């Protein structure tokens with residue numbers, strides 16, 4: 490499996506995370522600072538949805554305990570989370586956002 494269509498480009502507003510389930514995997518899409526990112530929706534600390542967090546400085550903040558995950562790498566910048574969250578490659582084609590779930594990093 491390669492890239493799957495996630496949504497139309499117009500459905501993703503700037504700095505407003507969008508949670509989608511793609512092939513059974515919950516993914517949060519974020520458009521910020523001119524780029525689109527895809528990160529697994531589940532916080533690595535206590536399994537809550539990252540899509541409900543705030544976006545700032547190319548990171549998404551977990552609403553429950555405040556760990557911030559870099560949208561480029563999935564790595565937390567501080568506690569309580571210590572483990573990264575998978576991130577996925579994104580491409581935009583024919584006005585739609587596509588995500589490759591097989592290439593998590």
Ligand code: FES
Pocket residue numbers: 532533534535536537551552553554555556568569570
């Ligand atoms: S559940 Fe996300 S930091 Fe605790």
